[in-house]
Amino acid sequence: MRVENDGLGNIEIPEEAYWGAHTQRALKNFHNTGEKLDKEFIRAYGYVKKAAASLNGKLGFLSREKSDAICKACDELINGALSGQIVVDPLSGGAGTSINMNINEVIANRATEILGGKKGEYLVHPLDDVNKFQSTNDTFPTAGKMAVIVLLKELVSTVERLQAVLQEKEKEFWSVMKPGRTQLMDAVPISLGQEFGAMAEAISRDRWRLYKVEERIRTVNLGGTAIGTGIAADKRFVLSIVNELRNISGIRVAKAENLIDATQNMDVFAEIHGLLKSLATNLLKISNDIRLLGSGPNAGFGELELPKVQAGSSIMPGKINPVVPEYSIQMAISVLAHDVAVNFAVSSGNLELNPFVPLIVHYTLKSLRFLANAAKSLERYIPEIKANKDKAQENLLKSETVFTPMITAYGYERVQKWIKRSHEERKDIWEIAAEETETKISELKAKLLGKHSTGLGL
Incomplete structure (x- = not known):
């Protein structure tokens, strides 16, 4: 163990750990929930810290040696080599301060090693150097938005592929007539292709909405420091840091016109998560419809033959369950729950800061991943679905609504x-x-x- 002092007193830290005193206190204060910071968020935070160190080196506020050492340490964080050292719980209190400090301390200790020092010696200081001209309140939301942009792009691509496989089924099943159903009761005839076409159209709307909303989250408050006024930061840094970040990360972020607004108001996350909720409801509905149409297969609707992807029962031989649609439904339900939490947290900010940004960012990123996972699973599953034409015909011809x-x-x-x-x-x-x-x-x-x-x- 090594001993560090953070102004509150001495505290012991594991010798091999790259984190420091603030992180160690956070580990004691915030019990682990089992949640983990998203890897894209950690990568984005690495870009934020690298951009700050690079710009501070160019402006002469950091020596070239320190700036280069910090940038090298940031590269290791970005590439995942140090991500295991980011140990503070995602739902820790303090508006993300402990997470920011965890990252500052890890970068500082690694940069110190790069300069020939030892952990805890702090030849590069976590606050005076790594966090120079920054606050948790501008770096955390900025990293969060950058991570959302990356995962949003991935989700849009996945949804686009899901739309394509649904459209293929629309063509394949176009001539397979069956009874429609309203309120689960027999209704007038419809084709299986028309049903899958409606699914594809719903997913198409989600794809377009999510594609367009990316524009809404590109504006960041980096340079605003504590409350958006840029206090304690050099004006040249404030004016140039977002351009530096964009150039280093390759992510097309832009400086918010009103840094105070962008620091205290997180409504863009509510807007984005609302669209994630829309996708979740459509995936849930589509998955349930596939389950219903494939139910039975002998004593149910049985109009679809669902893929046999795994055994369905530990006691009933031969039973096959619609496990992929069920997985998608569970992902969608989780996103609906996340939406309640995100909206409540967004609306619970006070005056110049929202202290619940960690929850907002964490569950938005989690929802993006859940929905991408659900869509990917359905994308692989749906092409293997077959139409049971005989059952569809039988159900149609014995339905009274065919006489409408x-x-x-x-x-x-x-x-x-x-x-x-x-x-x-x-x-x-x-x-x-x-x-x-x-x-x-x-x-x-x-x-x-x-x-x-x-x-x-x-």
């Missing part, structure tokens, strides 16, 4: 009497309709089902 088009020629009341007679006499409704209209059953089916009758083998 007849009301145009024979009237609602007359068709309703045929259906009632069918129930009372326990007689096939096609026989009754043929008898009442003096038409052959085959001709009647062809007339009712129109262009789709050939596809049904009529």
